[in-house]
Amino acid sequence: MSTVPAEALSPPAVRPAAAGAGRPAAPLAPSARLLPSLAAVYRAQLSRARVARIPLLFVATFQSVGIMVLMRGVVDGGAEARAVVAGSSVLVVAFVALNLLAQYFGQLRASGGLDHYATLPVPPAAVVLGAAGAYASFTAPGTVVTAVVGSLLFQLPLTHLWVLGAVVPLAGAALAGLGAALGLLAPRQELATLLGQLGMSAALLLGVLPADRMPGPIGWARDLLPSTYGVEALARTFDDRPDWTAVGLDLAVCAGVAVVSLAVATWAYRRAAVR
Numbered sequence: 712m713s714t715v716p717a718e719a720l721s722p723p724a725v726r727p728a729a730a731g732a733g734r735p736a737a738p739l740a741p742s743a744r745l746l747p748s749l750a751a752v753y754r755a756q757l758s759r760a761r762v763a764r765i766p767l768l769f770v771a772t773f774q775s776v777g778i779m780v781l782m783r784g785v786v787d788g789g790a791e792a793r794a795v796v797a798g799s800s801v802l803v804v805a806f807v808a809l810n811l812l813a814q815y816f817g818q819l820r821a822s823g824g825l826d827h828y829a830t831l832p833v834p835p836a837a838v839v840l841g842a843a844g845a846y847a848s849f850t851a852p853g854t855v856v857t858a859v860v861g862s863l864l865f866q867l868p869l870t871h872l873w874v875l876g877a878v879v880p881l882a883g884a885a886l887a888g889l890g891a892a893l894g895l896l897a898p899r900q901e902l903a904t905l906l907g908q909l910g911m912s913a914a915l916l917l918g919v920l921p922a923d924r925m926p927g928p929i930g931w932a933r934d935l936l937p938s939t940y941g942v943e944a945l946a947r948t949f950d951d952r953p954d955w956t957a958v959g960l961d962l963a964v965c966a967g968v969a970v971v972s973l974a975v976a977t978w979a980y981r982r983a984a985v986r
Contacts, residue, residue: 748833752841757849771806772853775799778919779861788865790921790946796861797946798918800875801882801938803853805914808883809890809938810907812846816894817903820983829984839891839977846890847883854879858945871948874958881965882941886914888972889937895979918942937972940965 782795819825828838855875862869890907897903917925917933922943925933933939944961947953 745834745837748837749841749844752833752837753844756842756845759845767811768803768807768849768853771803771850772856774806775802775853775857776860778802778915779857779864782919783864786865790923792865792867793946793949794921794942795919796858796865796867796949797942798915798920799861800854800858800945801878801918801942802911802915803857804847804850804879804883804941805886805911805918805938807850807853808843808847808887809893809914810911812843812887812890813894813897813907813910814900814904815842815846816891816980817897817900817907818894820895820897820903821900825980825984835980835984836977839888839980840973843884843887843891843973843976847880847887850883851875851879862949867949868951871953874945874948877962878941878945878965881962881969882938884969885937885941885965885972886910888969888974888976891976892972892979895976895983914938937965937968940968 776799779795779799786792786795819828831838855872858872858875859869861867862872889910893906893910894903897906913932913936917929917936918938922930922933940961944958944965947958947961
């Protein structure tokens with residue numbers, strides 16, 4: 712199985728011209744296959760995220776915990792409490808995977824960083840999937856902390872929090888694909904930042920509030936948001952007897968949205984890289 716060397720992830724060094732100008736150019740190395748390329752990009756992006764994003768992850772977690780503390784004064788329990796805890800937990804994913812990834816790809820496009828990735832012998836899908844996977848998995852600690860704190864704050868059961876093992880990667884992949892697409896399709900870096908922040912705000916407002924309290928048009932917008940199905944799946948597990956069929960359907964929808972959003976992000980990357 713072919714692998715991508717670590718040095719390939721750094722900008723290529725400029726080499727002096729060969730002495731024989733008439734010599735034919737050396738053939739380019741064959742493109743690596745998807746899975747080894749994906750693993751290499753994922754490791755590189757995860758290492759970068761750990762160094763540069765830990766303070767932002769702390770901010771995202773603190774923000775979600777603060778929202779739950781504020782809502783504790785107006786929400787006693789029941790469906791409202793389940794919606795607040797589930798929505799605040801998935802908001803950590805939205806803050807990092809959607810908001811920050813939109814800014815990251817917007818910055819890459821504005822600064823010409825996509826040119827470096829275009830020179831790597833890796834498939835375009837590996838670049839998008841590797842970055843999206845790194846940003847999504849980076850949110851796991853903050854999501855778990857938020858869910859545990861919220862469950863204790865609102866006296867919800869901790870028994871089924873293991874479902875976060877499915878909610879975080881699926882919701883993270885869906886939101887990361889959306890964030891990458893927004894960053895790659897935005898014509899300006901400032902617009903990519905704005906779209907990422909608006910998406911995170913939508914995840915906050917439409918995820919924390921119970922669905923039955925929203926008017927019709929806003930409820931339709933909620934159904935279009937990828938994080939909604941992760942929120943619904945997590946909220947259902949706080950019931951005394953969770954409806955696992957409904958939980959599975961919510962996770963299946965979230966997985967389908969993740970596939971579509973990542974495919975759109977890959978297309979957007981190809982489109983931006985050739986311009």
